[in-house]
Structure formats: structure tokens, C-alpha cells
Amino acid sequence: MSNQSGIIADQEVLNAIAELPTRYASVVAKIEQTDEPVIKLHDTFHDLDALREFIDGNEDTPYYIIIHDDPKSIFIAYTPDYAPIRSKMLYASSKIAFQRQIGANNLKSFMFTEPGDIDEKSWTDSTAREELMTESELEKLQIDAQQHTMRNSGAVKLVSAHNSTANTLGFKVVDTGNIKPLLEKYNLLVFKIDLGTEEIKIKNKINTSYSAEIIERISSDSPSYCIFHKSGNYYFILTCPSGSAIKERMVYAANKRAFLISLKDSDDIEIKRTFEIGDSDELDLSEFNDESAEVNTQSAAKPKFNKPKAPSRRR
Template structure:
């Protein structure tokens, strides 16, 4: 079930969409406000070239109609969400889209498209001969991802004879790639020397290999790469944490590759390396990592913290419990 963000279009945008009856091509742009409260009217353009010249790396909603096409009263509703956009913004734009469509009215929308690059905007948007092409573009983000994953699987099957794990639902239990550690060292032994080990997937050599190792004194010193997704093991005292980081600037193919192999790599660590993970953490940007999640250094400390949180929760429930009403006086 899709979630809704609760963000709605402001009156200026709705009025512009409802009343603009200009001749030729009409392009209206809306963007979600900085405080994430409304979709604001941001301006108009009179040509595709003018629109493309003003596009940035920020997502936007773009409405285009042409009085000279077969459906002059209907807009092409385009969610423009560049690959470089922050993951949170992508989610917000995706969850707000249906609300905007309902506000405008489905009768005013011809097609809903998802574009990620300026080059996808062309003057052929209203060319009836490209109907079949447009149908291929009218896909949700999940449908696009599923198609790309299937294509990736097909390519990899051709590269190696072994049967690959399913990557369609993110529940793959085995690893597509070999784990390659220099001198065949044990990851568990390496953690006894350096308490931080980051891994990357080398698609050329088809290996999961060590990106870097580091020894740190406290959790606050942990540094994660921002260039691409990564898997990181952090040993804090007796406890080992697994961190899957997928920055917003990562390529779509890399995101899918790391996501689909995450569970397989964890199972490899558990079964082959005999590494017991106390917690698995998934984040987008490195700065999203909450230090409190990796601050426990022993099982006793972990249990003590959980007990404190439990007591705090109980005290909070007691503090805000509903007060009893005044007692009624008995009639004499």
C-alpha cells in the first residue's frame, strides 16, 4: 500500500492549472516547499528548451499541455526526479504525487510520467506516433526498478553459469559474488586488529572486497564513504555492528546491487566467518547514522541500556495516563 505525505498543492498552483488557456505549449512548474508543507507554483515556460535550461538537480512537478494536440485540455504530468536527488526528497515526491492528481482531477491529466534527466523532455511529447514509447515511460519507480533488476539478472546469468539468487523482493539469502580477502585472511581475525572494516562490490572482478580498514577509539570517529554504497563492520568492545550505507548520489544499478546482496553478505558473515552481529543498521547518508545505535560495547551494557529505555517508557506512560474524573456524590 502506498503512503501519502499529507502535502497538498497551494491555491496559486491549482488556479494556474485551471485557468491557463494560452495558445500553443503551456508548461507549469511546481515544487514542494522547503518546510515540506505545500506544493508551490514556481513559474511557467513557453517551450521545452526553455524548461530544460532552467532545470536543476532538485525534483519538481511539471505540467505540460499543447493546444494544438489531440487532447488540448489535458496535461502531461511529469515527476522530474534526478538520480542525484536526496533519497528523502525522492520518497516525498513519490508519496505526494497521487494527492496532487486528485486535487487537479484525473480528467485534467492525460499521462503521468517519471523523468530523471533533462534529455527526456522533447518536443515529441505530444506526438501520437510515439504512443507506444510513452506507454513504456508511464511506469512507477518500483516498476522501473523491477525491470532494471531483471535486466541485471539476465546479464549476470550470461556472465556466469551459476544460478543467481532472486533480487526482485530483497530477500536473497545467498551471495551473488565471491568474497575476496587478501592472503585468504579471516574477516574475524582482521577485526581483532582493526575494529572498522568497510567493503565494496567490485562488479568488474565480481568480488566483494575490502574498501578500507581503520582503528577508532569511539563511535563518533566512524567515517563512511559518500561516493557509493558500502557495507561496514564496526567492532565496539565485544559487540559487532553491520552498517549498510547507500548515499543519495549512488547510481541506481549500484543501489540495487548492494541492496540485493546485503542479506547474502550478512549470511556469509554469520555462517562462514562465524561473526555474530548484534545489530544490522541501514541508512542513506552517512550523517543519518545515530551514534547511540552503535555505542554499546558489551552485552551487559546493551541489556542495561535496554532496561533503562524500558523503564523510561513505562514512566512516560504513567506520567501521561488519563486522570480519573471527579467522583459523583451519592443522592441522599
């Protein structure tokens, strides 16, 4: 597969966008995931009603939508909550390249998750604050809100050399300082962010007898942070299951780095590797194999050959 950020639109899509006849006529494009992914034309619609009727019947499929308007057309990355997380990531990472092909300076860009968002007021009503926000603006608002929460709740600000907002934890961590001892008793801890109490709490303490059990024990209906302890190593897993709300995903993503710093500073936990997955069954369990075991397995798998005898000299 080619680099996701390099996925571009084929000429049919570009022609359809250039030929949109009237205001609010639209083009719907879709990433065709083949060996060489490409953005292809899916359909065109003459007005918003026809477009919404189409979107209403597609609850789990992301699309790019371009709506003709003046002076700037409307570009929508439509990623419904029930779309697979990998599809959401693919559309997010390819969006800027597609916009450049169309002409980014002539677009108003939005990210919507509900069919009802596709409405004129979403991009014209100045009072609809969250509907007017682009993806990056919405994420910034979420981070700002977390910082405000931190200042008012007494949460600890984590300081780095760069003093980045990504290192600022907007929630109190319950059991800070006791997490490492817990990981001596249990090899899997599952954490959740409680927006109501503004805390990161331990949701489950689990002893798994085999690595595959992780998949069974991770939450399938909401995002979570997980720490897995095996052979002296600590692994961090961020899960965002299909169907989890975009607000939840953003909160977990925005606090991930700061939570990892908190683990290191407060509990002396060094994470060997971090995993970010959608549903739990996307976790590659082979990553938890002991390196020594892997080496031995590879050595055992190699066929052994007897060293050939040197040819005898002729006299």
C-alpha cells in the same frame, strides 16, 4: 513534521494545473519543507524550451513537473543526481499522493534526472526504452538484469519462505565465510559492488579508535555497504552520497536485503541495526553507544534528592 506520504498540494497548484492553456504548457511544483510540508506552485511555463531553460539552471533541486498533453498529461518527478538524498526520498514518497490529487488516471508518470530528458521523444519514442520507464519499471528491469547475471555467473540464489526477488543476490560475495573473522581483527569493513566483475568486494578494512571516525572513513563519492562491529554487536550501514548515480543507488538498494541474508547464512553475522543514509555525516553516532553505558549515563545525570523527613506528630 507530518508523515511524508501525506504531503499534499495546495489549491494554487491544483488551479494552475487545471488552467494549463496549451499543449506542453507546464506547471513546476516544489515541496516547501516547513513544520507542515506542502507542495506549492513554483512557476509556470508556456512551452518546453522555457521549461528546459529553467531546469538547466537548477542542477541540484528536485521538482514535480506537470506538462499538459492530450489525452494524458505528463507527470515528471525530476530528481537530479546531485540533489540531497533526503530530498529525493521526500519527493519519491509524496509522489503518489500528489498524483491522486491531480487525477492519476489522466497522467503518464516518469522519473527523470537530467534536463535533457525533458523532451517530447522521452514520452513518445517507443525506442527510447529507459526514458519511457517509470521508476518502478526501471527498478524491476534492474532486478531482472541482476537475476540474469546471477544465473550466468554462478552467484548463489538465497531462498526464503516467500522466494522473493529481494532475497536474490545478483553478485558474488568475495570472502564469503571469512567476513566474521575479519571483523575480529577490524571493527569496520567497507564493501563496494563492482559492476565490471559482478562481485561484492571489501574495499577497506579499518580499525577505528572512536565511533566518529566512521564518518571520516566511509566513501563520500560512491555508495557503499559498511559493517561496524562494536561490543559484540554488528551494525549495517548503506550509504548513498549526494551526487552518486541513480543506477548505482538502485543496484545497492536492490541487493541490500540479500546481502544481509548472505551475511547471516554464510558468516553467522546477526545485524543488530541497519542504517540507510545519504552522506556519511548524516549518521547518528549516538546509536552506537552501549545500552549499559547509556543507562549509567542517564542514571548519573539524574539529580539526587534526599528523602524528605516525615512531619513530626503534634501532641
